[in-house]
Amino acid sequence: MENLIQLQKNYDLIVELEKRINYLRNYPKLIQIKEKSRKIYNFQNKWRKKLDNSRTDLKKLEKDLQSKEETLNEIVNELYSGKINDIKILEVLKDREEKMNKEKESIENEVIEVMGKIDIYTRELNKYKHKLNLIEEKIEKLESQIEEKIRLYDKKLLEIQKNIKHIRNNIDxxxxxxxxxxxxxxxxxxxxxxxxxxxxxxxxxxxxxxxxxxxxxxxxxxxxxxxxxxxxx
Ligand SMILES: [Zn+2]
Structure with a gap:
């Protein structure tokens, strides 16, 4: 009789341990943190995308600026070469110089604006990168804690199964x-x-x-x- 009671107690322990292992495998806090890390990851990507776009914009603006400068140089060279005496042509060239200068200035302003954006986006991106690092560390730590606990329970399960075998040998x-x-x-x-x-x-x-x-x-x-x-x- 005593053996039968012991047998039942050991089977109950197995049920209890399996329940605990199952709970650990779906640990609510871990699921919650992982969900949070996914959100941070998405934010990080959002800022990265913005940053990439602004960098592309900047490259394009710099190229535009270079081309405007080249054109401007050509105009200035022509204007002040001393070879052109026709007033009308000189006036046209003057107008073009002025127009080019205005366009150049406008592009320069855009460059400043985009650089400001790049600064902000870089800061935001780094902020989320840092957050993500912290949360990933947390996840890793929690996962290793859970794994260790499960290993412990698995070891206990093996012991109980050994006990059960032994007890069963002593029952009618x-x-x-x-x-x-x-x-x-x-x-x-x-x-x-x-x-x-x-x-x-x-x-x-x-x-x-x-x-x-x-x-x-x-x-x-x-x-x-x-x-x-x-x-x-
Ligand atoms: Zn009954």
Missing amino acids: TEILQKYDLVRKKHKNALVAVINQACSGCNLGVYLNTMDALALKGVVECENCGRLLYIEIN
Whole structure:
């Protein structure tokens, strides 16, 4: 009888340990942190994209600026070469010089604006990079803690399984077969009678069952089929 109780206790431990392992594998806090890190990652990408676009803009502006400068140089060279005497042509060239200078100035202003944006985006990107690093460290730490705990539980499971094997060797075959059969239906195949009721199905136990229990030590519950015993404290 004592062995059968021990067997049930060990099976209960397995159920409990598996529940705990399962909980750890879906640890809510870890899921939450991972969700947060995904959001930060997306923010980081958003700023990176903006930064990349601004850098492309800057390159284009610089190229434009260079081309304007070249054109301007050509105009200035022509204007002040002393070779052109026609006033009308000189006036046209003057106009073009002025126009070119205005365009150049406008591009220069744009360059300053884009550079300011690049500054801001770089700062934002670095901020999120830093945040992401911190949260990734946190995730790694938590994951390793969880893994260690699971390893511990796995080790315990192996020990319990060894215990179970040992206990089963010391139980009468007929009782063991009966127990295994009930266990296919109810994980808690062996339950105590508490206040004259089966603690598996909570229904009352007949007096003659109590009598049989007193005599044999273990009988089936008439209602649920679980094996009953009387707990002696
Ligand atoms: Zn019952």
